[in-house]
Amino acid sequence: MGMLYGRGQEQAAVGALLDGARGGRSGVLVLRGEPGIGKTALLDHAVAAAGDGFRVVRATGVEYEAELPFAGLSLLLAPGLDRLAALPGPQRRALEAAFGLGEGPAGASAGTSTAAPADRLLTGLAVLGLLAELASEQPLLCIVDDVQWLDRASLDALLIAARRLQAEGVALLLALRDAGPTAGAGPTGGAAESLPLAGLPELRLAGLAEADAARLLESRAAPGLTGDVRRRLLAEAAGNPLALTELPVSAERAAGEAAAAPGVLPLTSRLRIAFHGQVTGLPPATQNLLLVAAAEENGDLDVVLTAAAALGAAAEHLTPAEESGLVTVDADRRIAFRHPLLRAAILQRAPLRQRLAVHRAIGEALGDGDRRTWHLALAATAPDAGLADALERAAVRAEARGGHGGAAAYERAARLTPDRDGATRRLVLAAEAATAEGKLAQAEALAERAGARTDSVFVHALLDHVRATAHFWRGSYPAAYRLLLDAAATDIEAPHAARMLLQAFHAAWYAGEEPVVAVLDRLADVLTALPEGDPLTPLARHLPAAVLPALGHPAGPLPAARDTAAAARRAGADTPRDLVQLCGVTLILGRDAETAELAAELVAEARAKGAVGVLPTVQFFLAEAELFHGRHRDAEVTATEALGLARDTGQHQWVSQLSALLACLAALAGDTARVTALTATARTATALTGGPSGGTAPAPGEPWTLWALGLHDLGQGRAADAADRLQALATGPYRHHVSGTRAVPDLVEAVVRLGAPERAAEAYERFARWARAAAVPWAEALRLRCQALLGPDELAETAYRTALDLHDGTHRPFEQARTALLYGEWLRRERRRTDARPQLRAALETFELLGAHPWADRARTELTATGTTAPAPADAPAGVLTALTPQELQIARLAAQGLTNRDIAAQLFLSPRTVGHHLYKAYPKLGITSRTDLATLF
Numbered sequence: 001m002g003m004l005y006g007r008g009q010e011q012a013a014v015g016a017l018l019d020g021a022r023g024g025r026s027g028v029l030v031l032r033g034e035p036g037i038g039k040t041a042l043l044d045h046a047v048a049a050a051g052d053g054f055r056v057v058r059a060t061g062v063e064y065e066a067e068l069p070f071a072g073l074s075l076l077l078a079p080g081l082d083r084l085a086a087l088p089g090p091q092r093r094a095l096e097a098a099f100g101l102g103e104g105p106a107g108a109s110a111g112t113s114t115a116a117p118a119d120r121l122l123t124g125l126a127v128l129g130l131l132a133e134l135a136s137e138q139p140l141l142c143i144v145d146d147v148q149w150l151d152r153a154s155l156d157a158l159l160i161a162a163r164r165l166q167a168e169g170v171a172l173l174l175a176l177r178d179a180g181p182t183a184g185a186g187p188t189g190g191a192a193e194s195l196p197l198a199g200l201p202e203l204r205l206a207g208l209a210e211a212d213a214a215r216l217l218e219s220r221a222a223p224g225l226t227g228d229v230r231r232r233l234l235a236e237a238a239g240n241p242l243a244l245t246e247l248p249v250s251a252e253r254a255a256g257e258a259a260a261a262p263g264v265l266p267l268t269s270r271l272r273i274a275f276h277g278q279v280t281g282l283p284p285a286t287q288n289l290l291l292v293a294a295a296e297e298n299g300d301l302d303v304v305l306t307a308a309a310a311l312g313a314a315a316e317h318l319t320p321a322e323e324s325g326l327v328t329v330d331a332d333r334r335i336a337f338r339h340p341l342l343r344a345a346i347l348q349r350a351p352l353r354q355r356l357a358v359h360r361a362i363g364e365a366l367g368d369g370d371r372r373t374w375h376l377a378l379a380a381t382a383p384d385a386g387l388a389d390a391l392e393r394a395a396v397r398a399e400a401r402g403g404h405g406g407a408a409a410y411e412r413a414a415r416l417t418p419d420r421d422g423a424t425r426r427l428v429l430a431a432e433a434a435t436a437e438g439k440l441a442q443a444e445a446l447a448e449r450a451g452a453r454t455d456s457v458f459v460h461a462l463l464d465h466v467r468a469t470a471h472f473w474r475g476s477y478p479a480a481y482r483l484l485l486d487a488a489a490t491d492i493e494a495p496h497a498a499r500m501l502l503q504a505f506h507a508a509w510y511a512g513e514e515p516v517v518a519v520l521d522r523l524a525d526v527l528t529a530l531p532e533g534d535p536l537t538p539l540a541r542h543l544p545a546a547v548l549p550a551l552g553h554p555a556g557p558l559p560a561a562r563d564t565a566a567a568a569r570r571a572g573a574d575t576p577r578d579l580v581q582l583c584g585v586t587l588i589l590g591r592d593a594e595t596a597e598l599a600a601e602l603v604a605e606a607r608a609k610g611a612v613g614v615l616p617t618v619q620f621f622l623a624e625a626e627l628f629h630g631r632h633r634d635a636e637v638t639a640t641e642a643l644g645l646a647r648d649t650g651q652h653q654w655v656s657q658l659s660a661l662l663a664c665l666a667a668l669a670g671d672t673a674r675v676t677a678l679t680a681t682a683r684t685a686t687a688l689t690g691g692p693s694g695g696t697a698p699a700p701g702e703p704w705t706l707w708a709l710g711l712h713d714l715g716q717g718r719a720a721d722a723a724d725r726l727q728a729l730a731t732g733p734y735r736h737h738v739s740g741t742r743a744v745p746d747l748v749e750a751v752v753r754l755g756a757p758e759r760a761a762e763a764y765e766r767f768a769r770w771a772r773a774a775a776v777p778w779a780e781a782l783r784l785r786c787q788a789l790l791g792p793d794e795l796a797e798t799a800y801r802t803a804l805d806l807h808d809g810t811h812r813p814f815e816q817a818r819t820a821l822l823y824g825e826w827l828r829r830e831r832r833r834t835d836a837r838p839q840l841r842a843a844l845e846t847f848e849l850l851g852a853h854p855w856a857d858r859a860r861t862e863l864t865a866t867g868t869t870a871p872a873p874a875d876a877p878a879g880v881l882t883a884l885t886p887q888e889l890q891i892a893r894l895a896a897q898g899l900t901n902r903d904i905a906a907q908l909f910l911s912p913r914t915v916g917h918h919l920y921k922a923y924p925k926l927g928i929t930s931r932t933d934l935a936t937l938f
Contacts, residue, residue: 003219004045005241006212007038013203014046017171021139022053024913026165030147030197031175033205035341036242036271039175042205043143046173054141054171055134060340061149062297063347068374069398069405070098073127073154075298076144083133088906090610091126097400098123098153100369120153121649122610124160125909131161132168132911139169146340147176152404152437160648162200164910167917174200207239217244242339246274275345278326286320288358289313293327293335294346295358297371301333306365311357356381370394377412388416392426399433406433407442424453431466438650440470458496461487465500472507473653475697480507481515488522494529498536501526502581505543510700513551513736520544535573538564539582546585549773551736552766561586561594576602577614583621587628587738590774596625607907616646616654623661624738630814632850633881633889636665640886641908653700656685660704667712668814670853675712679705703734707743714750715854722750723759730763741770745815748786749822757790764790778815781806785819788826796826817846821859833866844870851882883925891918892926896934 004011017027031039047056059076081099084092134140144150144158162172176197208216213234237243279287289308296304305315318335321327328336337343347355356379363375373390380387395409410430417423427450434443447463454460468483484504488497501523508515523540530537541556542564548555565579573579579602586595599622606615619642626635639662646654663678682701699705706729713722726747734740744760744767751759764786771779781803788799800823807816824839840863847856860870881889887908894904901912901919908915923929926937 004038004041005216006208007042007045010038010042010203010205011045011049014042014173015049017173018046018050018054018139018141021135021141021169021171024167024169024917026168026170026172028162028165028172028174028200030200030202031173031205032178032202034178034240036240036246036339037205037207038241039177039205040145040339041241043145043173043175046141046143046171050139050141050171054139055137056141056143057134058143059145061144061146061151063149063344068151068297068371069153070123070151070157071154071297071371072144072150073157074099076142076154076158077127077130080130080134083130086133087126087129088610090122090608091129091906094122094610095126095130098126098157100397120156121160121612121645123153124157124648125164125612127157128161128164128168128909128911129905131165131170131172132913135169136913139171142170142172143175144173145175147174153398156404159197159200163648164644164914166910166914168911168913207237208241208244209239210234213237213239213241213244216241220245242341243271246271246278246339271341272345272348275342276349278324279346279349282320282324283317285313285317289317290321290326290346291350291354291358292362294337294343295355295375296362299334299336301329301335303362303365304335307358307361310361310364370397374409377416380416383418384416385418388413388418388422388426391416392429395429395433399436404437407431407437407439407446411446420453424450424459427453428459428462428466431463435466435469438473440473444470457490458492461490461492461496461500465503468503468507472503475699477507477510477697478512478515480504481511481519485515485519485522488526494526495531495534495536497526498523498530498534498540502536502539502543506581509737512733516547516736517551517553520548533571535568535571535578537571538567539573539578542582543585546589546591550588550741550770552769552773558589558591561591561598565598576606576609576611576618580614580617580621583618587621587624588741590770590776590779592625592628595621596629599625612645612909613649613651616642616649616651616658619645620654620657620661623658627661627665628742628812630812630816630850632665632668632814632852636662637886637890639665641890645909652685656682656699656701657704658701659685660701660708663708664704664711667708667715668850668852668855670712670715670857672712672716675708679708703729703737703739706734707739707746710743710750711746714746715852719750719753723747723754723756726750727759727763730760730766735763735766741767745782745786748789752789760786760790777806778810778812781810781819782815785822789822797823800826813846814850814852817843817850817852817859818855821847821855821862824859825862828862828866837863837866837868840866841871881926884922885918888918888922888925891915892922892934893938895919895931896938898935 013029017029020027031042033039043058047058050056057076057079059072061072077095077099081101084095084101087095131140131142147155150158158172158174162174165172174197207213217230217233217237233244233247237247279290282290288311289304292308292311292313293299293304296307308314308317318327318329322329326338326342328338330336350358359375360379363372363379366372366375373387373394376387377391391409391413395406395413398405398409407430410426410433414423414426414430417426427446431443431446431450434440434446443466447466451460451463464483464487468480468487471477471480471483481504484500484507488500488504501519505516505519505523508519520543524544527537527540530540542559542561545555545558549558561582564582565575568579568582569575579598583595583599583602586598599618602618603615603622606612606618619638623635623639623642626632626638639658643655643658643662646652646658659678660682663675663682666674666678682705683699685699685701706725710722710725710729713719713725726743729735729740730744730747732740744763747763748757748760751757767786768783771783784799784803784806788796788803800819803819804816804823807819810816820839821843824836824843827833827836827839840859844856844859844863847853847859863870884892890908891904894907895901899907901915904910904915905912919931926933928934928937
């Protein structure tokens with residue numbers, strides 16, 4: 001490794017990363033900069049600085065592998081394949097499938113927008129586990145260069161692992177070329193442009209200072225270089241180390257071409273020209289061999305030599321390239337180029353005819369497999385039915401592995417398909433795959449191309465489904481709802497129509513009450529033609545029965561959620577994915593306990609199956625049910641884990657929803673800073689397109705955001721602000737949402753404190769109708785509490801007392817305590833201080849146990865006003881547990897049940913070392929010293 005000039009700060013950052021790994025801490029650093037700025041040299045420095053004390057794995061993204069799923073990851077992690085057996089079953093199977101060593105994960109379904117995030121996340125978690133295994137005996141340095149060329153599936157998985165690295169002893173270095181004018185000609189690799197690298201620590205490399213640039217040039221320049229040429233090189237290089245290293249090689253020729261004005265070509269282009277000059281002087285057979293090496297993404301010497309033989313090159317022709325320092329061959333028989341830009345230059349200088357021949361030769365050298373198919377496809381110049389079929393099979397495998405690449409494979413297969421109908425079918429598959437991969441613009445373009453080729457009603461319905469999904473993820477809910485509703489009304493089979501209508505219901509939920517009713521009416525029509533044995537039939541029956549009464553419309557009897565779930569399972573439903581919506585709709589009519597039971601069951605099932613992509617949705621519904629039951633800490637633990645998973649999988653809708661739900665919990669605790677931060681996240685969670693969620697439409701979490709802000713205002717005594725926010729929620733376009741309904745009692749309390757009870761009249765009447773339809777004791781208790789607040793005053797006590805009686809046995813301590821608080825306040829105002837004290841004491845005790853500090857302060861103030869001293873906060877075990885972070889609490893609970901660190905890691909998708917790290921952090925907070933004390937504490 002050569003000496004680094006002027007990179008003291010950068011070397012220190014790399015040194016700190018390595019020191020952390022030596023101490024058992026993991027870390028990530030992204031190096032950004034223009035081509036040639038020194039990223040690769042800094043990576044080489046990191047390897048040298050790591051020394052023998054580190055295990056090192058390394059890979060480089062290659063432009064032509066960007067469409068081949070998991071190509072980069074398989075190269076990076078090849079040294080660790082012997083450790084796959086140590087991973088939990090679902091994760092091991094996901095990684096085996098990604099590397100072509102086994103079948104896809106259970107539950108994977110090609111072409112669906114819900115399967116891919118699950119499998120991608122599972123693969124990313126498997127990468128985390130494998131990195132942890134590789135670091136189990138000594139620290140691990142993991143390096144990926146030219147990330148902008150890494151295939152999207154590999155980068156997705158690597159970034160998931162990067163965000164979850166904690167205490168494994170892994171140092172992860174990613175080098176990424178900046179996009180823009182200095183990035184040079186050619187595509188910029190789609191992956192890096194759109195992937196969420198934000199949030200990872202980043203170091204941007206600038207040009208060298210003038211003195212350092214001069215020292216570097218002096219060390220590399222030929223002795224005969226004139227002063228004029230030296231000055232010109234320094235000016236033109238502008239501190240770019242690669243330019244200072246490579247341009248002097250042809251400096252004499254550059255000096256003779258003085259007519260070429262400085263700056264005519266971008267620096268990257270001039271670097272490529274310099275590389276071209278170095279390659280041009282080699283024998284033709286060596287040039288051919290280098291072109292094969294540049295196009296063969298794995299650098300496998302045996303494959304390169306086999307392919308090169310078809311072009312008249314042999315092993316001895318590699319020698320001139322090695323002697324000139326252009327390439328090296330390592331002990332594993334892999335060819336490495338001196339610089340990634342050299343590889344790109346070789347590829348781009350070759351005529352199309354030659355590149356086609358090279359890809360054909362590589363394909364023939366590879367034998368069977370997807371890599372062979374891809375290279376032969378890159379070489380194809382005419383339709384080829386057999387190759388198109390092979391590409392489609394590769395696309396299916398890519399989807400089954402949860403990797404990106406299916407859309408590109410289907411589209412290329414369509415180009416190679418001789419018959420028009422077959423090509424159209426593959427374009428439809430490409431559009432669906434692009435939707436699943438989050439490439440919305442590409443999906444819509446493919447849908448337009450496919451739609452222009454056919455008059456098939458069914459095909460156009462499928463394409464409208466693609467367009468609707470794109471609209472939904474951009475926040476254009478009315479457009480998505482209308483497309484799906486119209487598509488379901490066409491002459492298509494009932495099962496297809498039912499699936500579209502279930503998705504249309506999701507879009508309609510955000511579009512307003514009338515669209516919801518319209519979807520349910522259409523679903524009722526389709527239900528008559530839906531076969532009894534279809535897994536959607538029980539769900540299609542349950543949906544209107546759960547929703548229409550809540551909106552004031554008649555419906556049939558509502559079966560128990562567990563019965564509907566059991567019927568769907570018997571019919572072959574894909575669980576837990578097909579039952580997710582059942583969890584949500586069960587909340588609409590107040591069946592919170594049923595949601596809690598079903599959601600907990602589905603969470604456990606998803607963990608066991610490795611269907612982790614569906615977890616954020618199920619956990620959102622579970623956290624809602626836990627919150628409504630007053631289990632605030634449980635809700636925080638559930639929602640915190642779900643938020644991390646949603647971020648990892650790019651499920652921005654649930655990032656918004658979960659952030660807003662956590663903001664509600666923060667409001668109940670009186671944590672102003674968290675309320676502010678979480679509501680801001682909920683409103684700005686970005687959609688798949690990379691822009692603000694929904695464009696001009698509110699973010700999906702807006703209803704919960706309004707409730708969180710209203711609750712916070714109410715808890716802080718800002719009745720006017722609370723009334724404004726809660727009225728907008730309870731009477732506006734979100735009034736039919738779960739949060740819109742449940743916020744009505746808060747609105748009533750706010751407007752009564754404000755002295756304007758008439759502002760809640762409409763919302764109260766609607767809530768009263770909902771409570772009658774729900775027919776559950778706790779809902780009637782809340783209605784009576786509202787009635788007591790709204791008057792007449794002579795009926796208040798009866799309403800309060802009846803409400804408290806109904807609260808008993810409902811396991812909703814927070815709402816019961818609020819009713820007791822309001823009753824105690826009413827009694828004190830009536831000058832019945834003795835009667836008020838028991839109510840206020842009970843409320844205060846509950847609020848303290850729940851950590852609802854604003855309400856506890858209010859109860860304490862009221863109790864003091866009755867002429868008695870409020871008791872000090874109780875020193876209960878729950879208070880000790882509040883010192884733990886949500887993740888520490890989750891881990892400690894599982895450890896208390898007797899699970900090992902490896903078992904806990906498998907459940908929570910962490911590494912065993914991270915689990916141990918959190919346990920040892922938790923012990924001092926809990927006042928214990930060992931694992932055996934946990935069972936007693938919990």
